[in-house]
Amino acid sequence: MRLGFTEEQDELRAGVRRLLAERAAPDRLRAATEAAEPYDTDLWKMMARDLGLHAMAIPEEYGGAGYGFREQSVVLEEMGRTLLRSPYLSTVVVAAAALLHGDDEEARARWLPRIAAGEVVATLAHAEPGVGWRAGRPRAVAVRDGAGWQVGGAKSHVVDGAEAGLLLVSAAAGQDGRDLVLLAVDPGHPGVTVTELPALDTTRRLASVTLDGVPAQAVATGERARRLLDRVLDVAVTGLACEQAGAAARALEMTVEYAKVRHQFGVPIGSFQAVQFTCADMLLHLEAARSAAYYAAAAIDRDDEDAPIAAAVAKAVCSDAGMAIAAEMVQIHGGIGYTWEHDAHLYFKRAASSAGLFGDADLYRERVATLAGV
């Protein structure tokens, strides 16, 4: 497995960075997060149309360009750098993977071209209040209804849920609720209530969803649904890990820059060994995060047999690294890093929310232990 980037991938990175530098610079980010607008729809369209970021990893038969997860990982890393508030991860990475690797050809043909064209926001609705992030048995319940299904329950922490035109909902089914089913649900149906949740991290939108007797189409059922859900969550945490690595890289850059110019006691604070060593440790964390994220992205891309454990490692490593780096970013910036005005708190809160989303480092270490045969 190669963990370098191709020239094409390097160009993609440069293109995304250029666009985001222009359109999602910190002042725009701040304006966006404090605005009522859920995300920058102009930028969304530019990304889809001008750079083709949405179509990238979707097969050509569904209107995509047929590249893979490694290309998406480059995009996610760049989005992480600027803390871009965008439904890209939820829609183009997670929801598209659920459709692509599911069993419903009709859903694929219906939704993937729209996702590729940047015409719809879609998201996974799996987490539930009081149920573990990777729990295999949701409290939401689905029952057969003719050719389709009917689903009821409550979902939480649905990323970009309030903007979604398609929800992919997990539910228990069958006798004693032992089966799993992953369903495509139209949030426009009257039985669906989507409520925006006020998030600690203002750069990522969350919603809760309640479902009351809502008609749905199965994307996968039974053991296949279980495997699909695992795979989709592996994709989700790997995508998140790439974002985390990008955010951490930018946080370290900003901190090193500040340590070079901020003077106290007549010298730049970056000449104090304490600051030097802290920055060196931040770099250790960052490189670990990058290695873990790149490896997992490559494993997902190739659908390698160690993709699940690589994804779990990436989530654990990048969550710890992200928190450590963002925390030291605030500390080294001193008072100014504690203000609302400075961007440090946005990196800190993003690090905290990414560390928690889809389950924390402890949960994924336990998963690593299990998958590694401890």
Next chain:
Amino acid sequence: MRLGFTEEQDELRAGVRRLLAERAAPDRLRAATEAAEPYDTDLWKMMARDLGLHAMAIPEEYGGAGYGFREQSVVLEEMGRTLLRSPYLSTVVVAAAALLHGDDEEARARWLPRIAAGEVVATLAHAEPGVGWRAGRPRAVAVRDGAGWQVGGAKSHVVDGAEAGLLLVSAAAGQDGRDLVLLAVDPGHPGVTVTELPALDTTRRLASVTLDGVPAQAVATGERARRLLDRVLDVAVTGLACEQAGAAARALEMTVEYAKVRHQFGVPIGSFQAVQFTCADMLLHLEAARSAAYYAAAAIDRDDEDAPIAAAVAKAVCSDAGMAIAAEMVQIHGGIGYTWEHDAHLYFKRAASSAGLFGDADLYRERVATLAGV
């Protein structure tokens, strides 16, 4: 609760420190640990006779001086400083407490005066292979035998066991082995086999003991034995915590002294912020260890209701602090600190063995959680 020391206690400390500086300086310590002699019996007699350290905490009716645990804690802290290899903790602190707070007046009258006079080594034999340190249900089994008991089983990690003239052995008794009994056993009996264990830490002697149908006298039985064993283990870990605080204090002193005189890059290494900060963190650990140990010693001394939790806190805090300080002692001393010739490794190994003896920090944190009502 006062955590200061009285003038009398300060004098005691000075006296013990003087004696140990003379008789247990590092070269002597090294000679002793590498000699076949299990401990310095001359010093043992001087401590008992000239300073009265053995009689100190034993009631006057048993030939003691009637002071309490705080005085013993001062002695233990000083012994910890020099890593003295001596059966003081096992005999004068732990075994004496078991007899004193047990129910066997005959055993008290027989053994306490001999302990007070420095005439006998005694120790607790509770730990067993594969059984938790604080497990309430030993595998060793005792059965009634006329007025006395008969005991069989295997004990491990018996501190100073090979020198002991009295073993205090825990065993299961009664129906289904649900009862606990704490027994006084004569190691001279033919059914007893005591084997010296080669210890990682050469400054503390350990032995294994096997018992095969050995006659024994009960010091306590049933619920009273359970409470007594808990109390004796609380005394043991608090005594150990005082030793740990003393060893950590000396380790930090030696490290700071070295950092002042060792030059690299033309300056004392102690002027490097990295070394400064490490030493500051060592002091944080040391002061925490002292506070926890002194508090627990005072609580044990007064038989306060929070003595059990204070002892558990002291064990957890002093184990972590001791390891952290000894590890940094080695690191800051550099190559020389890694040699057999230098004393750093003795402090490091003592820290490791004390951190593990009677149970590690994780075990005592779990105990803290339980006692604090989590």
Next chain:
Amino acid sequence: MTIDSGDGRLDRLRAELREWLGEHRRPSLAGMGEYDLEREVWRNPESPLHDDFQAFEQASLAARLVCPQWPAEYGGRGLGELEMAVLAEEFARAGMPRVTRGMGERLAGPAILAHGTPEQRAYFLPRVVSGQDRYCQGFSEPDAGSDLAAVTTRGVVAGDEIVITGQKIWTSRAHLADTLFLLCRTDPAAPKHKGISYVLVPMKDNGITVTSLVTMSGEDAFCQEYIDGARAPLFNVIGGLNNGWRAAMTTLGSERGAVAAVQHLEYEEEWRALVARARELGRDTDPLVRQDLAWAYCQVHVMKATGRRVLASLAAGGRPGAEASLTKLVWSEYHRRLGEIAMEIEGAEGLVRPPGEGYPLTRWQKTFLTSRAETIFAGTSEVQRRIVAERVLGLPKSS
């Protein structure tokens, strides 16, 4: 287990306080923090608690329980650190906030006591006790944070006044105050630590513009002041012109002993609340959570024990040793970690804020965020470690 002095003096004080608190305790004020009291009640006649507070304040003044550590001649009762610790314990026991005078009591007062002239002490201190003067601190500047002696705010003597121009930052409670005690450079030619003066500057209609600084927790907990020719009588210079550094050091070092003795009290309450929260979320049986909570318990217990050691030194007439110098470092780093532990216990819940305008936070989210400031303000952890290494351990100065 309470503080035990070994003589009857503390026991008598304790008995008196219990009786007084029994009589004057106001259930409506119970459980409030001293700062909340000040912010939400003292200045706010609209507050439903205003009358209760006024009655409690009057009773406190009458009993000389406001700034009771100050000498009787200035309105206090000359309590020592041990007595102050007993006081803190008894108020905590009753669940009542003490009526404090904020920065005037904790920070400026000790400097005035130590470095003021008899006339200055007699004038300023009773006004702090009565509540007539409310102080806030103007030490830090945008380019003088850890390096406080780098202040550039200028003070120029003009007749019997001093005229001040410059900028201050990180001022807590400036909106509640009417007097800014600040450091300014009055002799630019002198070496860095010389030529600095410590001045009490009236804030009203005096060329001082106060603006809020919003923090990462969304609160305007700090202010900055733009000072343009503010005037103060020379009488308001503490410690002598160009000689303010020593007074500043007194202010910065003023909290050690007493804080060490009682700081654990609020953390004990917080710890119990976090255990309750863990139980509510069903996380209290998770072995990892139990380890974290036990670790936190150990830390708070150690703070309590350290406080006892400090008090014992004080009771023996000595000065606290190394353990007191570490106080700030210990509690700030503890609390930062506690905030992280709380968020780990909250799990998914911690990612969602309570509903409402602005940026409302749950208790644990607030702890998580505000604790990041605690290792920065009032001497960063880096400055504290340097002080410990050089002054306590005697290591050679780093260059």
Next chain:
Amino acid sequence: MTIDSGDGRLDRLRAELREWLGEHRRPSLAGMGEYDLEREVWRNPESPLHDDFQAFEQASLAARLVCPQWPAEYGGRGLGELEMAVLAEEFARAGMPRVTRGMGERLAGPAILAHGTPEQRAYFLPRVVSGQDRYCQGFSEPDAGSDLAAVTTRGVVAGDEIVITGQKIWTSRAHLADTLFLLCRTDPAAPKHKGISYVLVPMKDNGITVTSLVTMSGEDAFCQEYIDGARAPLFNVIGGLNNGWRAAMTTLGSERGAVAAVQHLEYEEEWRALVARARELGRDTDPLVRQDLAWAYCQVHVMKATGRRVLASLAAGGRPGAEASLTKLVWSEYHRRLGEIAMEIEGAEGLVRPPGEGYPLTRWQKTFLTSRAETIFAGTSEVQRRIVAERVLGLPKSS
């Protein structure tokens, strides 16, 4: 998952190695470390493995698999870092140690290659490959550890020889070596980093007294050398007289790329062994132990992934980036922590050593103790962090 070059070159090498190893693999040597091989077999004709080793060594030499990274003219086959990583993988896969030439291969060789004259390369390198010359390193001195440029060992030119007097310390495997490559000061008047020469000094009958240094693990893993007028031809000075610092830096920096790519292999084996041990002790179901083991797995996995990144850079013709500079820091601090985790898993068992004369240790006790040296030798973690901060991150130099 194996290294994937994207072209056929590596695949061909891999196929060749598999076939060769299939043919020459000696089960008696399988599982031995390269250092154990050298220590217990190579110099010891009494060893029951001696004949097996000799056969394997001869086969390795015939296949040019000794120092295969060196150019063909000196006996190697000019393998690049990618090929070397494949080699390491395949030997690890077969469970066979590779025949290495220790310090001569890893440390002195690269300096001779980079800074030696053609004549020096042609003379010295084939003697290393054949095993005729065995090297050990004489850089550190009692007062020149982290501050290597502070060496005080003197070298004086006398005719066509250089005469050396001084003391060296922390020399690994000096007892197995016959040549000491050392740094000595040949121009005391020059600035610190100038005036140092890099000399290959014969050890036999040459005024060099080697004594053992026993470490905290009770092993005589290191030596010190008292050098009293040892002589070496000027031909043995690498990089030119007074110009040894650059060659020394080559030696110190010689391990980065390849080490980063394969260092995880031995840690993977170690991790599996520790899991097995935890299971044996019934500790594998303890959630705290599982967290620790998973953490260790993550670290080793990250090392593997970092190695892949380094190889990708090399394959693309570039130089490895920041990730390679961190290698020493990462593995040494990982391994120190792993030693602690192992001891925590061992619990009470870890406090008791195996029976036997001297100070025998279990595998995990040995790891616990010897890993303490790994953050000290070959550049302490402090020196490494400084290098990372200043050279990789570009922070201003600390004073």
